[in-house]
Amino acid sequence: MPFIAILKELVESVPGSTGAILADWEGEAVEQYCLTDTYELKVTAAHQGIIISQLRDVLKGFPAAGELTHLSIKTESQLFIVGVVGADYSLVMTMETDALRGRAERAFARATRLLVKEIY
Numbered sequence: 001m002p003f004i005a006i007l008k009e010l011v012e013s014v015p016g017s018t019g020a021i022l023a024d025w026e027g028e029a030v031e032q033y034c035l036t037d038t039y040e041l042k043v044t045a046a047h048q049g050i051i052i053s054q055l056r057d058v059l060k061g062f063p064a065a066g067e068l069t070h071l072s073i074k075t076e077s078q079l080f081i082v083g084v085v086g087a088d089y090s091l092v093m094t095m096e097t098d099a100l101r102g103r104a105e106r107a108f109a110r111a112t113r114l115l116v117k118e119i120y
Contacts, residue, residue, distance in 0.1 A: 004031050007031060009111070010033075010107050016095050025089065026049075027049040045092045052084060068084055072105070079095040
């Protein structure tokens with residue numbers, strides 16, 4: 001399944017979702033599907049990649065916690081789910097603040113599995 005199809009399915013399966021982007025370890029966009037400003041999504045992905053990298057480093061000090069899979073970030077105007085896709089990629093999903101987080105996390109996990117399958 002092509003990356004764009006996975007991202008489109010992710011965004012369209014969660015009401016209130018506004019975009020999803022697959023980025024490499026440098027924060028560069030590999031593929032994206034967006035219902036809003038694509039530039040903003042690319043900038044978001046680059047910054048979220050930095051957060052993931054820093055959290056992975058922090059978690060190395062807590063081996064019992066295991067590997068980082070994803071995290072949710074909520075701001076006044078947006079909700080983000082940021083996750084690890086294998087060793088070299090990250091996935092960022094953007095949503096309106098009232099999106100159903102549980103539904104989004106399930107769809108996000110499925111998309112992550114599909115992307116890992118495609119990449120590796």
